[in-house]
Amino acid sequence: MRMNMKSNHQAVQSKNIRMWSRVVYDFKRSPQAIISLAFLIFLVLVAVFAPLIATNDPINTNLSLRLRPPFGFDKYEPSFFFGTDALGRDVFSRMVFGTRVSLLVGFSVVLISGTLGTVLGLLAGYFGGKTDDIIMRLADIQLAFPFMLLMLAVLAVIGAGLWNLIMVLGITNWVSYARVVRGQVLSIREKEFVDAAREIGAPHKHIIFKHILPNVLSSIIVIASFSVASAIISEATLSFLGLGVPASVPTWGTILSEGRSYITRGWWLMILPGSAIALTVLSINILGDWLRDIIDPRMQID
Amino acid sequence: MDKLLDVKGLETQFRTREGVVHAVNGISFFLRKGETLGVVGESGCGKSVSMMSMLRLIPDPPGKVVAGEVLFCGQDLLKISDDNIRKIRGSKISFVFQDPMTSFNPVLTIGEQVAEPYRVHFGASKSEGLERAIKYLDLVGIPNARERVNDYPHQFSGGMRQRVMIAMGLICEPQILIADEPTTALDVTIQAQIVDLVNRLQAELGMTIIWITHDLGIIAGLADRVNVMYGGFIIETAPVKELYKNPMHPYTIGLLGSLPRMNETAYRRLTSIEGLPPVLLETPHYCPFESRCQYAIEKCRQENPLLRAEECEEHHVACWINTKTRKEY
Numbered sequence: 001m002r003m004n005m006k007s008n009h010q011a012v013q014s015k016n017i018r019m020w021s022r023v024v025y026d027f028k029r030s031p032q033a034i035i036s037l038a039f040l041i042f043l044v045l046v047a048v049f050a051p052l053i054a055t056n057d058p059i060n061t062n063l064s065l066r067l068r069p070p071f072g073f074d075k076y077e078p079s080f081f082f083g084t085d086a087l088g089r090d091v092f093s094r095m096v097f098g099t100r101v102s103l104l105v106g107f108s109v110v111l112i113s114g115t116l117g118t119v120l121g122l123l124a125g126y127f128g129g130k131t132d133d134i135i136m137r138l139a140d141i142q143l144a145f146p147f148m149l150l151m152l153a154v155l156a157v158i159g160a161g162l163w164n165l166i167m168v169l170g171i172t173n174w175v176s177y178a179r180v181v182r183g184q185v186l187s188i189r190e191k192e193f194v195d196a197a198r199e200i201g202a203p204h205k206h207i208i209f210k211h212i213l214p215n216v217l218s219s220i221i222v223i224a225s226f227s228v229a230s231a232i233i234s235e236a237t238l239s240f241l242g243l244g245v246p247a248s249v250p251t252w253g254t255i256l257s258e259g260r261s262y263i264t265r266g267w268w269l270m271i272l273p274g275s276a277i278a279l280t281v282l283s284i285n286i287l288g289d290w291l292r293d294i295i296d297p298r299m300q301i302d
Numbered sequence: 303m304d305k306l307l308d309v310k311g312l313e314t315q316f317r318t319r320e321g322v323v324h325a326v327n328g329i330s331f332f333l334r335k336g337e338t339l340g341v342v343g344e345s346g347c348g349k350s351v352s353m354m355s356m357l358r359l360i361p362d363p364p365g366k367v368v369a370g371e372v373l374f375c376g377q378d379l380l381k382i383s384d385d386n387i388r389k390i391r392g393s394k395i396s397f398v399f400q401d402p403m404t405s406f407n408p409v410l411t412i413g414e415q416v417a418e419p420y421r422v423h424f425g426a427s428k429s430e431g432l433e434r435a436i437k438y439l440d441l442v443g444i445p446n447a448r449e450r451v452n453d454y455p456h457q458f459s460g461g462m463r464q465r466v467m468i469a470m471g472l473i474c475e476p477q478i479l480i481a482d483e484p485t486t487a488l489d490v491t492i493q494a495q496i497v498d499l500v501n502r503l504q505a506e507l508g509m510t511i512i513w514i515t516h517d518l519g520i521i522a523g524l525a526d527r528v529n530v531m532y533g534g535f536i537i538e539t540a541p542v543k544e545l546y547k548n549p550m551h552p553y554t555i556g557l558l559g560s561l562p563r564m565n566e567t568a569y570r571r572l573t574s575i576e577g578l579p580p581v582l583l584e585t586p587h588y589c590p591f592e593s594r595c596q597y598a599i600e601k602c603r604q605e606n607p608l609l610r611a612e613e614c615e616e617h618h619v620a621c622w623i624n625t626k627t628r629k630e631y
Contacts, residue, residue, distance in 0.1 A: 134454070152478075191404065192399065192401060192404040192405045193404065193405055193406055193407040193408075195359075195405075196399050196405045196406075197407075197418070198359065198391075199357070199359060199392065199396075199399070200389060200391060200392030200396065200397070200418060200419040200422065200470070201388045201389060201390070201391030201392035201393060201399045201419065201422060201423060202392070202418065202419075202422050203388065203422070206422060210409050210410070210418075211410070214333040214410065215408075215409055239369075281358075295409075296409065
């Protein structure tokens with residue numbers, strides 16, 4: 001018995017070691033994935049150590065220093081690396097602090113909406129019939145509703161605030177996941193291995209999560225990586241309308257939307273936070289793409 | 303010997319746009335403990351559908367088991383709860399699937415999939431399941447099973463996958479193993495290996511097997527008794543030797559005539575049965591084979607013959623004509 005247990009342990013362990021060594025091996029040979037991961041780790045560090053990195057107080061205004069350009073341009077004010085905005089606040093420090101809310105919103109919204117949408121899409125596609133009708137008609141109703149109006153109505157009722165904003169964005173974004181997942185499940189549930197699972201007496205829960213979910217995971221990763229960007233932007237829009245975080249809390253989105261009116265005089269107000277969002281999304285995308293390839297055993301070369 | 307499984311009057315229908323298709327029309331048969339029952343017949347004669355009906359695996363709609371009893375361990379499988387039938391599938395009665403290329407989930411390892419029935423039914427942990435999977439993969443002759451459990455289905459060849467399927471069917475040590483044309487996707491050398499393997503395993507584990515096929519050659523080497531199916535009916539049933547020596551039904555005679563024999567010396571053309579099997583949109587009140595039968599008489603068009611004992615006690619046939627004497631019974 002004891003012997004047996006030991007060898008079990010070894011079999012499982014060797015599988016994990018093999019998997020991890022493959023992941024590491026593949027990762028080392030993929031420069032894009034390394035850079036992307038490094039950038040995301042860098043962002044997380046920036047968010048955590050924001051007070052140490054920021055060179056100025058991000059909410060302190062100074063009208064005598066308004067609309068100063070970033071480092072290397074005419075009329076650059078020392079220590080204001082990324083220039084200043086229309087109220088003379090330091091863009092660099094605002095972006096450093098903005099990383100916190102933007103990353104938090106981006107990732108939590110994707111986590112909530114991805115989980116919700118995937119589960120509902122799996123149920124709709126797998127069971128079909130009435131379940132499918134109810135879930136997909138709900139999705140249609142939500143799509144028919146203007147997004148902004150829905151947000152405004154819900155946030156006006158439950159009140160503004162960061163966590164309410166995350167909840168609302170998370171719950172309303174499920175449709176895109178549900179539709180794609182459902183579509184894929186419709187084709188996968190007709191595969192013979194699903195019949196086979198049923199014939200060995202596997203319960204529905206097991207078939208859905210063990211057999212079907214791994215087969216749709218790659219699509220989910222792709223949608224999720226794009227949704228991070230739209231969540232960051234949506235947060236800015238809603239904050240701009242006074243329904244997200246208070247105006248005193250800097251986020252990439254708010255810097256971007258406030259800078260819009262000054263695009264002719266202060267290009268950096270849009271370019272810098274815009275680039276931050278774009279780079280984040282690009283990194284997540286590249287990493288997601290790499291992850292999709294690595295988790296699909298058919299893409300492996302022995 | 304006592305009957306392990308007793309099927310009485312099983313009837314399955316499919317509702318389609320064209321009408322109700324009568325796929326299985328009140329078949330009755332039984333299974334003794336430890337024997338191998340062969341089920342033969344051409345495509346669409348109701349072989350697979352009758353097996354699926356027994357375990358309530360027919361998708362409803364469009365299909366429906368409309369009548370019958372399937373007695374197993376003192377309970378009627380058609381009447382027990384969904385949860386109870388699920389517990390029997392894969393643990394007490396298990397399947398070996400037809401197509402080893404598509405019946406595996408491409409993103410899960412072989413070990414995970416072979417262990418699955420065991421883990422589902424006995425709640426075993428991942429490592430216990432894997433250990434048992436290795437044992438059964440060894441048993442069906444997968445070399446290096448301990449290492450191969452971590453491989454994915456696409457890394458196995460067709461014959462290997464079929465062995466893996468059998469390991470998966472065996473892992474819960476079922477009382478009945480239903481093999482649904484498990485060798486049709488394989489070439490003959492591998493077929494022969496699989497047949498040997500199953501014979502050996504049956505001797506070792508004392509299983510009862512139902513082997514569905516349209517290949518009479520395989521049945522000859524494997525089965526104890528044979529059911530011949532046609533148009534959703536069992537039209538002849540007999541011990542395997544008796545059936546090959548003394549086929550009674552015109553359809554069985556036709557099937558055996560279409561088979562080349564190793565010991566034949568004289569030149570002979572293989573016979574074929576003209577026509578196609580009927581699509582049964584109504585319960586036939588005539589013999590379903592009548593339109594293709596060279597012995598057909600008026601009575602065949604008016605009444606459907608039922609299975610009756612002929613020749614010896616175990617040999618039943620559903621025909622109005624004694625094909626030996628060409629006389630009506």
